[in-house]
Amino acid sequence: MARPLEFWFEFASTYSYLAAMRVQDACAARGVPLVWRPFLLGPVFAAQGLTDSPFNLFPAKGAYMWRDLERECARLGLPLRRPSRFPRGSLLAARIACAHADAPWIGAFVRATYAANFAEDRDIDTDDVIASLLGNIGQDPAPILALAATPAAKSALRAQTETARARGIFGAPSFIVGNELFWGHDRMSQAIDWAAGA
């Protein structure tokens, strides 16, 4: 009997892009229930004493990451246009994904948002872009944007981010099955195997 896979992701995270575009199909193929867990890396990095993305703080690692991302996207057949701003503000998208993690359109919203950031270089931290993405997936943007601006939506994302840190998450994407943590797109299939009981 397959256990649920928790997919912990940050909309600004490059390797989360690879995982986000693939995780729903990959779980479905194995009969693994998928739980969407958006969070913010900023507070998780801050708790480790990091004031920015490690890819910005450590330029050699950052330069490598962009080249590796190109290779990985080519290998996986995913489009890539390097965002003109990195990391891109992800607060609005994360609040929406957190408030609607169980909605039937969550997967489509997550993929559309990642594609906007990493394949189209659009600023996903604006109401206009998010409204257009929601419209494209058949959702009425107005109530969704209104909900995202409420204190409840804001505190739900803060709480989820704190849960990430408390559960040992230090980067994104991460995957949790029970108490087992897997970090990075490179561990996605291993995490799905774990959930499937293989």
Place this chain on the structure above:
Amino acid sequence: MARPLEFWFEFASTYSYLAAMRVQDACAARGVPLVWRPFLLGPVFAAQGLTDSPFNLFPAKGAYMWRDLERECARLGLPLRRPSRFPRGSLLAARIACAHADAPWIGAFVRATYAANFAEDRDIDTDDVIASLLGNIGQDPAPILALAATPAAKSALRAQTETARARGIFGAPSFIVGNELFWGHDRMSQAIDWAAGA
């Protein structure tokens, strides 16, 4: 026509252990020439402003790494006994490997040294342990240890470490094919594919 694969490794590095135990067979199976490139992570980390292993500086990441290493060793059938000191001093072993990178016994020495560190929890930074490892692979330890203590052997390792940094290496293991850099045991087979021209 396969191009050479440069394997850049640090004897104290956990994920270098996984790669070091497998790289020679993996290259041989694909007809890829293997070039052994020991270096020291300390100066490479210091150049990035890091005063210790990131696995020590960032405890959440470190805790994850040890668990991930357990899973990876189990998956790959490699023994693991967590070293009582991490990172273990690797200067002596690195000087020897650097001075004898083309010796027919280099692969056996590298594997024996990693096994001593990560499967037997032995202090690889002592003459006694290294002498015993060399004896076990049929080499006379005395001249090898004597050579490792010379200024030439010390400066060769320093130069190789500086070359690592200059070529964009920021962690270990790393693999270089031409000018293409791959980081981590997770990229070893991709690097070998690249070298094989696949």
